[in-house]
Structure formats: C-alpha cells, structure tokens
Amino acid sequence: MNLTDTLKNISNVVENDSNLTEELRENIIDLIAEVNTDPTPANLRVLSTVLEKLKDSTKYLSALKTFSSFESANLSI
Amino acid sequence: MAEAVTAPISVAPEARAVRAGGAIGGVPELAKFKLSEWFKTAKTEVARRIGLTKAEAKIKGNEQADPKIGELGVKVIKGIGDLVEKRGDYLETSAYNRSTRATDHERKLQALREKPVEVAKKAAEYDIANTTLQMLDLPGRVGPGALSRIEQARELAQRVIDTGSEKWHGFWAERDNRVAERDLDTAVKYGEGAKATHDFADKFEAILGSKDRVSELKKSTTILKDEVDQTTAVKEKLAGQFKEVLTTGADIGKGGAEQIKQQDVAEIKQQEQILKEAQLGVTKAGTK
Numbered sequence: 001m002n003l004t005d006t007l008k009n010i011s012n013v014v015e016n017d018s019n020l021t022e023e024l025r026e027n028i029i030d031l032i033a034e035v036n037t038d039p040t041p042a043n044l045r046v047l048s049t050v051l052e053k054l055k056d057s058t059k060y061l062s063a064l065k066t067f068s069s070f071e072s073a074n075l076s077i
Numbered sequence: 078m079a080e081a082v083t084a085p086i087s088v089a090p091e092a093r094a095v096r097a098g099g100a101i102g103g104v105p106e107l108a109k110f111k112l113s114e115w116f117k118t119a120k121t122e123v124a125r126r127i128g129l130t131k132a133e134a135k136i137k138g139n140e141q142a143d144p145k146i147g148e149l150g151v152k153v154i155k156g157i158g159d160l161v162e163k164r165g166d167y168l169e170t171s172a173y174n175r176s177t178r179a180t181d182h183e184r185k186l187q188a189l190r191e192k193p194v195e196v197a198k199k200a201a202e203y204d205i206a207n208t209t210l211q212m213l214d215l216p217g218r219v220g221p222g223a224l225s226r227i228e229q230a231r232e233l234a235q236r237v238i239d240t241g242s243e244k245w246h247g248f249w250a251e252r253d254n255r256v257a258e259r260d261l262d263t264a265v266k267y268g269e270g271a272k273a274t275h276d277f278a279d280k281f282e283a284i285l286g287s288k289d290r291v292s293e294l295k296k297s298t299t300i301l302k303d304e305v306d307q308t309t310a311v312k313e314k315l316a317g318q319f320k321e322v323l324t325t326g327a328d329i330g331k332g333g334a335e336q337i338k339q340q341d342v343a344e345i346k347q348q349e350q351i352l353k354e355a356q357l358g359v360t361k362a363g364t365k
Binding site for chain 2: 020021027028030035038040042045046054056057
C-alpha cells in the first residue's frame with residue numbers, strides 16, 4: 001500500500017470515529033490532506049507524531065468509555 | 078404502629094466487604110477518596126502520561142515542517158488533550174453520582190428499618206407522583222410494555238397506601254434493597270474501573286520509560302540533526318519527488334540515488350511504517 005492509500009485509509013477511519021469531536025476530526029483530516037499534498041520528511045514526522053498520540057489516546061478513551069458504560073447500563077435497568 | 082417488614086433487608090456480602098474496607102477501600106467515603114485521588118492525577122497528568130506534552134514539543138521543534146502543518150499538528154494534539162480531560166470529567170461526575178446514590182440508598186434502607194410503614198408510604202407517594210409524570214411524558218416515546226410496567230408500579234404504590242399491608246411493605250423493602258445493592262455494586266465497579274484506568278495510564282508511562290522507546294527517541298533526534306544539514310534546494314526538490322516515488326512505488330534505492338539521499342529514503346520508509354502502525358492502532362482502537 002502506498003502513502004496516499006495509507007493516508008486515505010487513516011482519514012476514513014478518523015472520519016468515522018465517534019469518539020472524536022467534530023472539530024478534532026476536521027482538524028485531523030485537514031492535517032492528513034495537507035501532508036498528502038506536501039509529504040516531506042518533516043511534514044510526515046508531524047503527522048506520524050500526531051497519529052501515534054491519537055492511537056494512544058483512542059485506546060485510553062476506549063477504556064474510559066468501557067468504564068463509563070456502567071452508568072448507562074445501570075440506568076437502563 | 079410500626080409493622081414488621083416481612084422481607085429481609087440485607088446488603089450483598091461483597092458490598093459489605095467493600096464498605097468495610099475491601100478492594101478499593103470501601104463505599105462510598107473511602108472509594109470517593111480513591112476516586113478523587115485518581116481523578117486528580119488523571120486531570121493533571123494523563124496528557125503527560127500519554128505523551129501529549131512531549132508530542133507538542135516535538136512538533137514545535139520540527140522547524141523543517143511546513144508552518145501550517147506544524148500549527149495544525151499542535152492544534153490536534155491540544156484537541157486530543159481536551160477530549161481526554163472532558164472524558165475524565167464525565168467519568169468523575171458519573172462515579173460521584175453513583176457514590177452519592179449508594180449513600181442515599183443506604184440512608185433510605187436505614188430509615189426503612191427504623192420506620193417501615195412511614196417510609197414505605199412516603200416512597201409509594203413519591204412513586205405515584207413520579208409514575209404519573211412518566212405516564213404523561215412518555216407516551217409516543219416508549220413502547221406499551223414500558224408503560225404497562227410503569228402503570229403496574231403505580232398500582233403497587235397505591236396499594237401500599239390503601240392497605241398498609243405488611244406484604245406491600247415487604248415488597249417495597251425488597252425493591253429498595255435491590256436498588257441499594259445495585260448502586261453499591263456499581264460504585265464498586267467504578268472504583269475498580271478507576272483503578273484499571275490508572276493502571277492503563279501507568280502502562281503508557283512504562284512505554285515512555287522503556288529502553289526501546291528511549292532508543293527510538295534518540296534515533297529521531299539523530300535523523301532530525303541530519304535533516305538540518307540538508308540544503309533548502311534539496312528539500313524542495315525532494316518534496317515533489319517523495320510523493321511521486323511513494324505513490325508509484327518506484328525503487329528509490331537505485332533509480333533516484335543521485336537526487337535522493339539514502340538516509341531520506343530510509344526515513345521516509347520509516348515514517349511510512351509508523352503511519353501504517355498508527356493506522357492499524359487507530360483502526361483497532363476505533364473498533365472497540
């Protein structure tokens with residue numbers, strides 16, 4: 001898979017990620033588009049740094065979501 | 078005249094154990110303390126533990142990146158930080174609400190033990206008012222089954238008032254007991270959840286502190302230094318070539334040797350690998 005395809009896939013995943021706010025989603029998609037237009041090593045490093053942190057944070061948020069689901073599960077009883 | 082409550086008022090053994098100072102230190106007071114302790118850490122340090130602060134500094138220090146891209150990168154990192162904090166706030170509020178509810182039900186149980194008839198009647202009156210409101214509010218929004226259950230609860234409440242029967246007082250005692258146990262159980266789960274989340278955050282810290290991670294960071298620093306040595310002309314030329322080569326999948330190791338330094342090729346491949354890993358991670362995490 002080449003870089004453009006990789007970026008397109010990441011962009012699609014971000015677009016469908018309901019854990020993110022609308023503004024954050026748009027900013028990430030904009031960032032991916034900008035880097036895709038000008039994929040210098042330095043620009044790619046910015047994107048890879050951001051995506052690594054997004055990955056870590058998404059895991060973290062997923063964990064929090066699991067724990068907070070106790071609340072909704074309880075309310076639905 | 079106080080009537081005896083026929084149904085036993087008991088709290089689940091595990092809830093008792095926790096209240097007495099079990100796994101998370103008791104519900105709700107000690108659990109609150111533990112939750113508070115963790116959330117304090119979460120709010121101030123989770124961003125650091127995940128590495129958001131370092132990531133922001135790394136992006137700002139990347140002077141060769143396009144300023145617009147650098148600015149967007151920092152914006153996204155800050156956005157992720159805000160998201161993490163907001164989710165933490167939500168969980169904290171939920172946990173405290175649970176804890177407060179557990180306390181309320183505990184008090185209610187105590188009152189029921191002391192004055193069963195009065196408390197049962199009071200609860201029944203409240204339920205009649207509440208279910209009446211629900212019945213006025215819910216039609217059209219919930220199915221007939223839910224309305225039927227509400228109506229049933231309303232009728233049972235009315236019988237408590239009308240008959241003053243031991244049977245119905247027992248029913249109310251049982252019901253309150255179930256609710257109290259459920260809330261205590263939930264409060265315990267929140268405590269366990271908070272602990273697990275804390276452990277989760279610790280793992281990130283461990284990753285940041287690992288030798289591999291340090292080695293990776295050192296490698297990035299070396300690459301950055303190499304890049305600074307490149308001339309602007311080379312960089313501009315590479316910007317177009319990188320995209321062409323990567324999107325067409327050409328063998329840049331051989332054909333482009335004169336124009337593209339091998340170290341750039343290695344790095345771009347490394348960055349591509351990181352992107353792929355990030356994609357995999359984002360995809361996996363997103364499906365949880």
